[in-house]
Amino acid sequence: MTGCLMAGAMMLALAEGGSFTLEWTHSVEREEWRETWEITEDHRLHLTEAAVKGSGAGMEPGEGGHFEDGWWVWVPDLPPVPALNLAASGKTPSAWTLCGEACTELGASSGKPVQLVPCPDAG
Template sequence: MIGLCLGLAGTVWAQVPTPAFTLAWTHTIEQVRWEEDYRVRPEGLVLGEARVKGSGAGMEIPHGAELREGSWHYQRQLPPLQPLRLGRTPEAGDYQLCFNQRCQSMSTWLGPPQARQPAVELWSCELAPYSAS
């Protein structure tokens, strides 16, 4: 079964058994929420729709975005991302992974962001089989 791996430089720190997820975060300066929907495919993470609640410093609303229910909705055409590299530091707060209609801090799987490990990568991977002891 394919799922989502979290780690760095090909080293798996955690696995999440989901075929799709939303990556969400709050912009550190403007305090505006961003969300990006991804599908987990063998060739990588495929970005679908993205949403942002507003604009500000370094966060212009993309051309063609539509305002619906208080958020700007848009799509970008990108090749599958394998891996998706994210900066993750204590100063910036943490990302949320949302799937199965529930959001959880990335800390749930990785522990809190730490200055000595300022990045994380997400990629599609074959999940290790579950074994009951």
């Protein structure tokens, strides 16, 4: 199953299976953070994996975390959500990088938060 994601007014194609990754640099610790998400059958967003390059304030590895290729990796135990809101302060060390079929930077400059939601049904 392929899918798509609305990022504000942009429609982004996702890889096979309807999954995507979000990567950014933590605003305080200046360490890389990565999350893998999938779109569920009921059109919600489910966090399937999280990873951080280091640890520090607000970015400790979750329960069951293990060290893999320079990253602390774990599977969060969280329910799916209808949408994600990404802050766009323009003052963080990096934009959000969303990778589906291709990669796109979001929220690099100051502005309204960017909301990520699954595309509505085409049928």
